[in-house]
Amino acid sequence: MEGDHKAKKSSDKRAVSKKKRVASQTSGILRGVLRNDDIKIIVKGITAAAALISVVMLIVAGADLRPSAVVQGFRDKYAFTHASGEGFPVSFTGNRIVGISNVKRGTAVLTNTKCLVVDGNGRQVSSVNHLLSSPEMESDGGYILLYDSMGKDYTVRTLSGEKCSGVTENSIICADMSASGVFALVTNSETNNARLAVYSPDGGVLHKWKSVNYKISDVAVSPSGQYIAVCGYSTGDGVLVTTVILQKVGIKRNLKEFKFENTLIADIEFDGNSKLVAVGDEFATFLSVKDDNNTIYDYNGRTLNSYDLSEDGDLALVFSEHSDGRNSSVVVIGADTKEKAVIETEMTAPYVDLENGRVNLLYQSDVSSYNYKGKLLRQSEVQADCQSVLTSGGRLLAKGVMYLGEVE
DSSP states (O other): OHHHHHHHHHHHHHHHHHHHHHHHHHHHHHHHHSOHHHHHHHHHHHHHHHHHHHHHHHHHTTOOOOHHHHHHHHHHHHHHHTOBSOOSSEEOTTOOEEEEEEETTEEEEEESSEEEEEETTSOEEEEEEOOOSSEEEEEETTEEEEEEBTSSEEEEEETTEEEEEEEOSSOEEEEEEOTTSOEEEEEOOSSSSEEEEEEOTTSOEEEEEEESSOEEEEEEEOTTSOEEEEEEEEEETTEEEEEEEEEETTOOSOSEEEEEESOOEEEEEEETTTEEEEEESSEEEEEESSSSOOEEEEOTTOEEEEEEEOTTSOEEEEEESSTTOOSOEEEEEOTTOOEEEEEEOSOSSOEEEEETTEEEEEETTEEEEEOTTOOEEEEEEOOTTOOEEEEETTEEEEEOSSEEEEOO
């Protein structure tokens, strides 16, 4: 047995030695065949291929690779490196918070007098005064659109400064901003129901449309800035008809029209560049931009209290079977409208924030976070005047009347 063991061990050593010789011989052959210049060419080729793959991956991911966008990205990054302040909680004494929104790597805060951007730690990145009487804000990526609701003034800002500003001919009804910087304004009209104008980030007009048959209530721009959607209402023979119109920027004819009778659509929003989400009073629907694969989630008589669309395309809907909102339930659906989560609560019509697979519910001064299986992950107390919660800059934030704080 001992002899067999020694023989096997000796055989293993010879096998390893042979592998080493083969590897050495192969390496020697390659060294003999490939000259230094050849090796440099191969290395350059591999580097170029890697760079090309990286660019292709960025294109697939929807990154904006225009020189102006790349430069803007560097400027925004520079702005964040010079953030100042003590961080969360951030107080806005004498300034009422009108709205908060995600921006790249941080949070945009709109008050009745200012627009500020804070980073993920609550330090101030930028601040600018506005003179809007009824300020509204739309933001996506590194772009922020400020406009005067039912007024005429608008301004587009990035994290590092102003891009463009202007005054519309008639009062602004609604607006939207895309991650590409393309933005849309819907205004009243003296001769039509409404007018739509789509602009480039520097304020150039890309698209115009007049609404003859519909009263427009909402507008949405796809992240790429390629598609535009409007939601409008009309009546005929005592029937209320809601129509969602899809257009391609630069093309006058409508690509698609989705009509719904006797229902109200509260909000339309693009889920990426291929789906348009419409949330109504009786159902929610995911409308396809490129084909006829549309899906509807029926509320089955339940009252919708609040909702939120996450960045990964899931939609959270808060329902109640009671008129006062008692004993609410939260349903999370995807684009196929299949239920991913159902969470029963004893809360009364809570405010919902959905992000990173977490369902965050605000009720009175308590914030409860659940996973899709309904497991309570954490429960935190916030200030009594907290109005909403938002996942932004990698943090769960609580918005009060005059403060923005992190939910601990």
